[in-house]
Amino acid sequence: MDEIITQIKKAQHLLLASHCDPDGDAISSLLAMGLALDKLNKKVTLYNASPIPAVYRFLPAVERIVRHTEKAATYDAALILDCGHVSRVGEAYSVVSQIPVIINIDHHITNNRFGHIQLIDPDASSTAEIVYRLIKALNAPINKAIATSIYTGILTDTGSFRFSNTNQAAFAISQEMVQNGVKPYNVAQHVFGTYSLGRIKLLNLALDSIEISDNGKLSVMTLTNAMFEETGTQPEDVDGIINYARRIEDVKVAALIQEQKNGGTNSDKLRNFHVSLRSDGTVDVAAIAGAFGGGGHSNAAGFQVEMSMAKLKSEIITLSNDL
């Protein structure tokens, strides 16, 4: 922590980045850290490779997040947030890699400790929780805008205080953020209260696609590009859908296979997929994702793969033999 504070104080212009296809924690950590560094009169660039999902566009200063970077020499330091591997920042990966001081702030158990300085806590509920600690250590004030981001990051990464990463700090920090002016109902309405019709129709297709292994311990959902087209939805609309597959009685591991936009159309061909994994708490899905080159947390993990749909589904169903 001390070394990070020294480097932040020394830096004039910092590049802040979080993982592509961002979730609430990735966006909130980026905004909270950026707004806090503003208060310390730092020049900050907030970067994310992907568009901001509609449900997070209410966050204060969200328009500050850009999808391009200057050349590496522009920045004195980079703060990489909520990324288990530096490549998770997406397109800016090569620029980020050349920045002289790379600070890795994360809570993924599979974090590979990239960068020059690490602040990694797998016991933290969210990266937003670690960002909160860092802001406090920097003696930066927490205003309503910063509080709204920190609260949103904790709320979304804990699945509304339901997932196993929900800890004492999640509640304590959230309470402090509410004291700083956050309106929980307002945040909840934005994040969970309003869905496009397409998103509901996508949920319908996802539920309809559920398959269960013979022993009943593994469930698989499948979302193809055709389904996104039919419902006019985007990958951001998938957020949370896997939890339905996870909730099924006796299921220990749920998988959601999601075709990627560049995935091709011929079902026999190799296609690109993102696979999300969730566990009921008795299985370490970060280890399973790791075996496929991905990572995450013990109860929520993911990986990318190029394979035929039939082979991928059969490899996933085969995992049920070990459950």
Ligand code: AMP
């Ligand atoms: P998701 O499956 O996208 O909902 O992600 C679940 C968790 O796994 C999140 O904490 C992600 O950061 C992590 N994760 C997802 N995909 C990958 C990947 N390709 N490599 C490393 N971690 C991942």
Ligand code: MN
């Ligand atoms: Mn994340």
Ligand code: MN
């Ligand atoms: Mn996170």
